[in-house]
Amino acid sequence: MSRIDGVLTDLRKQGRRALIPYITAGDPDKAETLAIMHTLVESGADIIELGVPFSDPMADGPVIQRACERALAKGCSLRDVLDIVARFRETDRTTPVVLMGYLNPIEAMGGDAFVERAAEVGVDGVLVVDLPPEEADLLIPALKARNLDAVFLLSPTTTDERIRLISQHCSGYVYYVSLKGVTGSATIDTESVGARVDHIHAITALPVGVGFGIRDAKTARAVGAVSDAVIVGSVIVDCIGHHPEGGAELHRALKGLVQPLREGLDELPALEGAN
């Protein structure tokens, strides 16, 4: 069982939802990213999605675009992101880390070299935004061979046929993009998200995480009520962006942001199937 499966299974037994914050690695700098990861865990994160900065993040809104630009200005490469994970694993052996990014930096490093190093440093899963299941052969078999989970996106417009296709390649959890838009988009219609997640559950046994448009405890609770995991990105990245110097002030602000999300999720009635 992978570290992601272990965490999600334990939470399910407790009837709780997973909280999955996203940050862009290297923003405001590499050392601070490591510290932020620990702060997120202390604040209640179950899994961390660590964004690999890319020059052309076409599925991301302005908040994550700017974070990518800041990280790249500090020279944060994919190899550096992997080094950050290695440092993180020196003290945290339990919190799964999922790398999220675009295909080109992985190909530039070399798919096999990337997978090898990712497994070595203790990465648990990889989500490549612009790698569709039709092209999965480029990377997914190599990930599987090293017991790394391949996380895929589902969207409001993904057909049932594609949900089945994606489930064949996906492991750990599926990331349901809750709305038509880029990361950090405005509003989320939790009622339609709920119906959609139920539909996905009927097709695949994979846990469903929901992201895009979750900005506070209220929306986190609403989305948590209908899903297995809540993924929160842009509000956290925005908070980091407002503290370019990092330090104690940033970590206080992050705790103030993430702890209420955790508390909001834990106030929800226990998930069905809990022991």
Add this chain to the structure above:
Amino acid sequence: MAIKLTEEMLKGIPDARGHFGDYGGRFVSETLIDSLEHLEKEYRRLRNDPEFRRRFDADLQDYVGRPTPLYHAERLSRENGGAQIWLKREDLNHTGAHKVNNTIGQALLAQFLGKPRVIAETGAGQHGVATATVAARLGLKCKVFMGAEDVRRQALNVYRMKLLGAEVVPVDSGTRTLKDAMNEALRDWVTNVDDTFYIIGTVAGPHPYPLMVRDFQSVIGTEARRQHLEKTGRLPDALVACVGGGSNAIGLFYPFLTDESVALYGVEAGGHGIESGEHAAPLSAGRAGVLHGNRTYLMEDENGQIAGTHSISAGLDYPGVGPEHSWLKDIGRANYVSVTDDEAMAAFRQLTEVEGIMPALETAHAVAYALKLAADMDPEQSIIINLSGRGDKDIQTVAEIDNIEF
């Protein structure tokens, strides 16, 4: 060694998943897949639909002004020495460039699919103007994304788009040029996919765009082939076209791909020189990667970050290239070369002074290479240059080089 292409082989290019050999494909977020699948399905149906074909052909004839002439530049040929130079006059199209062939086709698709809003990215502004033009004619809402740096360089075209009723959005992210405008257009599309058609301006992007745009632009080569046969009784020996994304080049080359005797030259922007690193020539000096939904040659750094580009011409200032060109390069069917900013400027002046035809600075790259190529050929041989656009939009850039203020 180049392989001999046949009509039969070309039928399978691109394949069902949009691959041109190792290139192309549909490398996009799941959020865009459904729209692209729908577009592909509808396009495959409409491309053989008699009513769609009839309207496309009629618009090209009566609105765009096709066929465009194939003009024998006799004086230029004589002064340059060597091969006869023929100009395929895409600059005489309505709106002044080849771009409108494609926007007519895609706007018609938008109308057939019932989309009331179109969006586009633009570099030099020619594709933006061509999109705003057809949107005005068909009564479609139009938003054009343009890098903030290009908005400054191409102020005249920005104003033209606004006069045509389009909203022009300056894009401030990344390098503030064409690639960033394309990112922003993709973001708008994914957000407004229900009512919006994204009119991509070149033979790049996710499948089916490289196929669709090639189909619409192929009218250039189809006409040129027929015209050259009519005027000389034989095929040309070489074709030369500039390559940014590569739509005018594919448009000219495609109907000649199986004509083995016709050499194909795509001319990239060499900027300050390939050795300077400041250029926009991925086929000449890049490597394969994935950007904007397709695998193709790219300019990138060792970490896979897309590199900034430089060209005097905004329309060539793009770090990628259409996947079909990457394929044609690898199989050896087409040659890709580059010329510098300075060489392009010299060709701009020469064509203006000798033939009274002022080319776009993009086009001037093709002219510059063709002049070198022709000089080494015989007077019985001939070259067709795709004169892809007119130079009015570049007057300000040229004047700045000449230190003239208006």
